[in-house]
Amino acid sequence: MSKTVQRIVWVAAIVGFVVGLYGLWLRVSVGHQAANYGSYVPWGLWVAGYIYCIGLSAGAFLMSTLVYVFRIERLKSIGKLSLFTALVSLFAALFMIWLDLGHPERAYKLVLNTNFRSIMGWMIWLYAAYFILLLVELWFAMRADLVACSDDAGLRGKLCRFLSFGKTDTSEAARTADANILRVLGAIGVPLAVAFHGGVGALFGVVGARPYWNSGLTPIMFLVGALASGGALLTFVVAFWGPKVGSEEHRKVVVFLGQIVLGLLLFDLLLEWAEYSISLYSAVPAEAESLRLVLFGDYWWVFWIVHLLIGAVVPILLLVFRGRSVGAVGLAGALIAITFLSVRLNIVLPALAVEELEGLRTAFTGPGLTFAYSPSLMEWLFFIWTISLAGLGFLIGYKLLPIVRTKEVA
Template identity: 35%
Template sequence: MATANKLPDFNPGFEDNRIRIVWYGILAITLLVGAYATYQRIVGGMGTTNLTSITPWGAWVAFYIYFIGLSAGAFLVSTLANVFEMEGMENIDRDALFAAIIAMIVAMLFVWIDLGRMERMYFPFIWRQLTSALAWEVHAYVAYIGVLTAELYFSMRADLVRVAEHGSGLRARVSGLLTLGRTDLSDATVSADKKWLKRIGILGIPLAIFFVHGGTGILFAGVKARAYWNSGLFPVIFVISALLSGTALVMAVYVLRRKFFDAKPIDLDLLDRLGQLLLAFVLVDAAFTAIEALIGVMSLEGAHLAAWMTIALGKMAWSFWIVMVGLGWVLPLVLTSRRSWRRRPMFMVIAGLSVVIGVVGVRFNIVVPPLVNPVMEGLPAGDYLPTLTEWATSLGIVAVGLLIYTLGAETLPLTPLTEDEHE
């Protein structure tokens, strides 16, 4: 544990100010475009989308379950450090928790913009429906965000105190507020922080698996009218893909922040370990997806088989073969297959970002194809492609998450302060 005597050269943020200006400029433009598209959505209602009574869910729901998965996966990766105490993982613990919180915020924004009456977003907390799985999910999400926030607090409280006492400017003031008045750096207090961090992490594991992302899978699996969703494997597949996308995100963020923010050497052993986890999760995700496809094909059940035909051979086949299979599985499998490649930071960034993009295809393939096929013979088929308003609002919401992460990375001690930083 670092000493509290001094805090020299704590200056997180972009190493190159030109990159900072360009990055914030891109975010500003994206946020403005997203804000205008959101205004159009508020004024024009669902008429600004291509959603219909046949295909009532589209891009916003796909992104919602995507970011829920990112959050759950990033959190479960953080438990490798603060619950299972895997060596070296403490260097990514805070990054994973912070990313998990932001992903949940982004996911809730997608839920909000998809509501027909956006101003009624608080209704589930006032008029509770005990028989509604969605109502239970909303409450689970709030509890889960509380768990993540508490974990992040106990993870970095001691370093927040150091920054508040020995730093200067905005970072010191923000850190001082975030300590919540707990400024004791004694061994007993720091040890108590670690104990609470582990206890809350243990509490969060079943919450993330069974209620957050597994529960999101249950929302789909419980829809009996859609045979493709109505499967006991669906909640399991949701959790596995969450682990896959969360590991990929944390690995990519770790390397990129070390390169552009911290200017510190990358722990190649840690990178190798993350690469092995990514390789394992890709194989498991591909295997379960293949089992799910096999069930649909071998059963010759009409609706299930039709959904897979739409996914693999229909209009969205490019999303399945190029985005989901190519970027989500094949490319990361190749890049993580050799130990020497797993120890090359840029290879792992490419592998991580490839999975993060590839899982977007997974989410779209979950949401759209089962809806465009008619539920019963004789009913009209649906057709769906997101409008410019849907894409623009989605980019704006993602930019909100990126802005929050960037501000946090420039202000907070997301990397543990080590002894040599204080000497």
């Protein structure tokens, strides 16, 4: 079954990449005019896609700390896989938000002219630190295996030889040193991941003008959502990409991951209930209007069907009643991870799709001066392209790098 799923993902990624190229072309040639976000709904699918991918990355990374920092023996074999998943998700997130800018060529100003009073100003530095940490950590996690695969024939051997950067010592002492470095790096990574993803939540949470975002719970929900969705993605990846697919050892890892994800998902739903029920009960207009859009607006099905039914009820049933089956747990992980985009869309859009002042909707017309938003063709295609690119990056990296293979080095 693992091979079939892998093949489906390969085909989906290639098709998505090819079809999505048109979206990239539109973004480069026509630009923001081909988008449906604008002045009243200034952030759309790409911003939602960015927080979606960054959440997947943070979640997958925090799972890796279970291995390297907390040294949970049962999960030892998936450390590299979770780091690599975090890396490709981070790439997708940053690429998407980069081309969401009105002037992507000025992105360097984020570094040279950072405003540290802006949460967004902090993000660029936190991402840079996180990106470097991920690369270094992944290298130390793979180092002994890079040495081991250096003798392989062809491209893989050459790549392994190059990436080991001449550090070929794989003695017990050297590997213990690696493990200690990994522990330190992972320990730095925990507060860093909490800071950057809690930071993304705070980026929304601090906006007083949007009562739907303006809550102390927002950063917390971002973190728990990241853990649930990133953990789910990792569960899906581990279920079908290994290591040692088919073995009893592999099944135990997947089952354990499934249980963690179940707990995280339930906690996330609890926070969601807290946020929604409290706001709806008090029914202060601006926030209640946003929630009305989520629950009963034109896109009610995004919440009820995509998020609650496919993204929560079905996976919970799978995890509770079929929690011992690798296929069922993997499927549950995939469903949660994929549908989590609906959660992110329902964070970004409803806050923006309500009038800030009565009468604004009809006061003036023009492109972008509307509160009705659904992503344009360009937005969907570019989103699909970026996700597919990251997917291909994962699949190719998986083929070439020793991400699951652990050779016992003599």
